[in-house]
Amino acid sequence: MTKYIVEGGRPLFGEIHISGAKNAAVAIIPAALMVNGPCRIENMPRISDVSLLLGILQDLGARVRYVNPHTVEIDSSSLRNGRVPYESARRCRASYYMLGALLGRFGAADVALPGGCDFGSTRPIDQHLKGFRALGAQVDTQSGFVMAEAAGGRLKGANIFLDKSSVGATINIMLSAAMAEGMTVIENAAKEPHIVDVANFLNSMGANIMGAGTDVIKVRGVSILRGGSYSIIPDQIEAGTYMAAVAACGGEVKLCNIIPKHMDCISAKLCEMGVEIHEVDDSLLVSRIGPLVRANIKTMPYPGFPTDMQPQIAAALCLAQGTSIITDSVWNTRFRYTDEFKRMGAQIQVDGNLAIIEGVERLTGAQLEACDLRAGAAMLIAALAAHGISQITNVQYIERGYEDVIGKIRGVGGRIRAVEITEEEELAVGSAG
Numbered sequence: 001m002t003k004y005i006v007e008g009g010r011p012l013f014g015e016i017h018i019s020g021a022k023n024a025a026v027a028i029i030p031a032a033l034m035v036n037g038p039c040r041i042e043n044m045p046r047i048s049d050v051s052l053l054l055g056i057l058q059d060l061g062a063r064v065r066y067v068n069p070h071t072v073e074i075d076s077s078s079l080r081n082g083r084v085p086y087e088s089a090r091r092c093r094a095s096y097y098m099l100g101a102l103l104g105r106f107g108a109a110d111v112a113l114p115g116g117c118d119f120g121s122t123r124p125i126d127q128h129l130k131g132f133r134a135l136g137a138q139v140d141t142q143s144g145f146v147m148a149e150a151a152g153g154r155l156k157g158a159n160i161f162l163d164k165s166s167v168g169a170t171i172n173i174m175l176s177a178a179m180a181e182g183m184t185v186i187e188n189a190a191k192e193p194h195i196v197d198v199a200n201f202l203n204s205m206g207a208n209i210m211g212a213g214t215d216v217i218k219v220r221g222v223s224i225l226r227g228g229s230y231s232i233i234p235d236q237i238e239a240g241t242y243m244a245a246v247a248a249c250g251g252e253v254k255l256c257n258i259i260p261k262h263m264d265c266i267s268a269k270l271c272e273m274g275v276e277i278h279e280v281d282d283s284l285l286v287s288r289i290g291p292l293v294r295a296n297i298k299t300m301p302y303p304g305f306p307t308d309m310q311p312q313i314a315a316a317l318c319l320a321q322g323t324s325i326i327t328d329s330v331w332n333t334r335f336r337y338t339d340e341f342k343r344m345g346a347q348i349q350v351d352g353n354l355a356i357i358e359g360v361e362r363l364t365g366a367q368l369e370a371c372d373l374r375a376g377a378a379m380l381i382a383a384l385a386a387h388g389i390s391q392i393t394n395v396q397y398i399e400r401g402y403e404d405v406i407g408k409i410r411g412v413g414g415r416i417r418a419v420e421i422t423e424e425e426e427l428a429v430g431s432a433g
């Protein structure tokens, strides 16, 4: 186990190269299970969620080979069927995509219910299961496993109206429908950039998916997917996280390898807060010289402000002039991190899915414990902006989704290092949870 030591209070200057999108990668890897032939996936982020999912694929019998540090070749030709055990599934929420992928390809799947980031609330998958059932699968949940089997061995296309525009359900149903018989129509589908990316990946392997990125997705099932090459889109949330860091710390950073359009929902808010953003081809120049000003934020499904940026923007708002109100309308208990901010001197009140932040002049360094991926990223931002030294434990959460976070922060002048924590410290962290 490691912890990060951060010496804050200095502006950030330089360039950061944004990695491939985590939430696209964690769906595209399971999608590669459906492909009968080698697929080459470029711009793969080097993060622990990716390693975990590639490990599950190997356990199922797929051949996985890194061609270079960000290009992986997956060949699932020799896979026959699959059971994903609890030990593998519990460590990564996206393992639930194995359900749609295995069910689509083999007409049967047996996957342990996932773990992943816990926002203090349960994370239901009823819409995923509703979709599988509509496609003709018999679905049972027993002893922590979801067992799904298509009547007659192959799913049949259907019309599915999602009660909630769930990212996971949209992707899972799209995966299972890609090899079903006939046409599937998903209505009230989620529209996040990584949904389009998964559809593009499947289409490049021979699927026939139309409308991804709108709220109606049409999938005409095909009987086989063949190998090919694909490059994952840049990570909208990783880029947004570094933008929030510049907002909080000040300075000027160029973010390279991004799709500026995907950043609009985040850029608009940061501009309102006094951050300057200039688009140059596939990069954004982000700077903050003057004071930060308050803003109200309400998280919404894409193209609204993403819930996955809520904690990071809150870190910046702690240092903004005036009172900001954040409403998380996607996850109703995603404010656990605010207790850590308060120990740094932040003024925050939480009431249900609302946080009211009274901006303060400065935060001071403290001992912090990451409680989920984006909360961990937000603590990193607060620590970089704070005066004095902070220590962040439970950084394995951060490493689930941010490639080379230490190298990237150091590259723009942030003072951060990772150190091994002692056995006593490890026990203290464990018992605190």
Ligand code: EPZ
Residues within 6 Å of the ligand: 023, 026, 093, 094, 117, 122, 123, 124, 125, 126, 127, 128, 164, 165, 166, 167, 168, 169, 190, 307, 308, 330, 331, 332, 373, 374, 401
């Ligand atoms: C995805 O989670 C992301 N994870 C999350 O990112 C992200 O916070 C979330 O979408 C929202 O954008 C991955 O892509 C792996 P949802 P997912 O299904 O698919 C309710 C990160 O930090 N719901 O869109 O699990 C649910 O309770 C992670 O990178 C149902 O009621 O989210 C929530 O309120 C954390 N029934 C809302 O819908 C269902 O069957 C949105 O959930 C499914 C969801």
